[in-house]
Amino acid sequence: MSSPFVISRVPPVSKSLTIPKVKTFENSKNNIDIFLKDDIIESDDVFEQYLRLTKLVKHLSVKEDYLRDAIKECRNEIAHSNEELKILQSVPLLVGEFLEAIDKNYCVVETSAGINYYVRVASNVDKSKLHPGTAVGLMKRSNALVDILPPDCDNTVNLLKATEKPDVSYGDVGGLEVQKQEIREAIELPISHGYLFKQIGIEEPKGVMLYGPPGCGKTMLVKAVATSTKSNFIRLVGSEFVHKYLGEGPRLVRDVFRMAKQNSPCIIFIDEVDSIGTKRFDTKAGADREVQRILLELLNQMDGFDQSSGVKVIMATNRVDTLDPALLRPGRIDRKIEFPLPDRRQKRLLFNTVTANMSLANDVDLEHYVALPDKISAAEIRNIATEAGMRAVRNNRYSITAKDFQYAYDIVTKKCSEEMNFYV
Numbered sequence: 001m002s003s004p005f006v007i008s009r010v011p012p013v014s015k016s017l018t019i020p021k022v023k024t025f026e027n028s029k030n031n032i033d034i035f036l037k038d039d040i041i042e043s044d045d046v047f048e049q050y051l052r053l054t055k056l057v058k059h060l061s062v063k064e065d066y067l068r069d070a071i072k073e074c075r076n077e078i079a080h081s082n083e084e085l086k087i088l089q090s091v092p093l094l095v096g097e098f099l100e101a102i103d104k105n106y107c108v109v110e111t112s113a114g115i116n117y118y119v120r121v122a123s124n125v126d127k128s129k130l131h132p133g134t135a136v137g138l139m140k141r142s143n144a145l146v147d148i149l150p151p152d153c154d155n156t157v158n159l160l161k162a163t164e165k166p167d168v169s170y171g172d173v174g175g176l177e178v179q180k181q182e183i184r185e186a187i188e189l190p191i192s193h194g195y196l197f198k199q200i201g202i203e204e205p206k207g208v209m210l211y212g213p214p215g216c217g218k219t220m221l222v223k224a225v226a227t228s229t230k231s232n233f234i235r236l237v238g239s240e241f242v243h244k245y246l247g248e249g250p251r252l253v254r255d256v257f258r259m260a261k262q263n264s265p266c267i268i269f270i271d272e273v274d275s276i277g278t279k280r281f282d283t284k285a286g287a288d289r290e291v292q293r294i295l296l297e298l299l300n301q302m303d304g305f306d307q308s309s310g311v312k313v314i315m316a317t318n319r320v321d322t323l324d325p326a327l328l329r330p331g332r333i334d335r336k337i338e339f340p341l342p343d344r345r346q347k348r349l350l351f352n353t354v355t356a357n358m359s360l361a362n363d364v365d366l367e368h369y370v371a372l373p374d375k376i377s378a379a380e381i382r383n384i385a386t387e388a389g390m391r392a393v394r395n396n397r398y399s400i401t402a403k404d405f406q407y408a409y410d411i412v413t414k415k416c417s418e419e420m421n422f423y424v
Contacts, residue, residue: 093147097134182335211339388408
């Protein structure tokens, strides 16, 4: 008689069970290798297969723990690297210019000394923002590129936005009606109504030259132009183009016109242009040759931009007779506006403008000073009004009398021999 409890063997598995391969894992901290051989279990015993699979699960669990520890260590290393990077970026950096990308990790930059270097690019730098001419921050020792600087970090080129323009209007400029009309036609009209020139079939003026004695309102009128137009404004003095190192001056000229094109419509005002625009001559002096190279680059840039670019150039000088003829030719400077010393009518307008907000006594007769034959400039007329007000303040008065004006007029025109005593 057989036992009621019969243990029957499980039927064999018809197909073999394949165990996936577990690749070698190296823990950076403990150097422990976990691996399983890639074999095929062909045993018919299910229990044996179960043991093997259980062992595999344990190995995978251990591997998961090691991976979690490795991820944690990597995160700590990343945080530590970010802290070191912040320390590196907090130290003083050299300002350079990005020239060309060699590959993903290296590029060519130019330092402020005009020397090109093949340097490494930090991994945190957004390489999509690196373009030729971009201002970058360089490490002091290795010159490695570690940061991208704002476009306006270079203070050699001052771009005045609409909110930064001088608060000077055409009404603040006394007289000069003819000059105002000419500069409006040459500068403002092409920017605001450029389609009129296309309909007529003529080219827009590129540049304007303002010339005349000092203090006759050239710079003042340019400030009014900058305020009245909605365009950007770049103001430079001719001597700013002259630098210590060779090539820096022509590079600054290129940067000025490049910035003007990027921020068009834009007006470029170069004051005292005679410092770089004098007639060329044969010389062996390095400084004179550098000034001539600056002039050549300026001529090239004025030929290079077209009328539709929205860039206009205004130049001012007191010595137009010393300028190079190539700079004054039509096509570069299309209009020359003279600012002479004011005549009697202009004097009247200037005196009325500068004294409009002044507290004058009833005995002040401005027409008397207008009729005087002395040749005085607009700046001297403003100085007369200022000196008259200072004398009234010195004498503890709130209004300006005729004696104050006469004293100020004599001081400015060098006719006064009275010694001033500020401590009486």
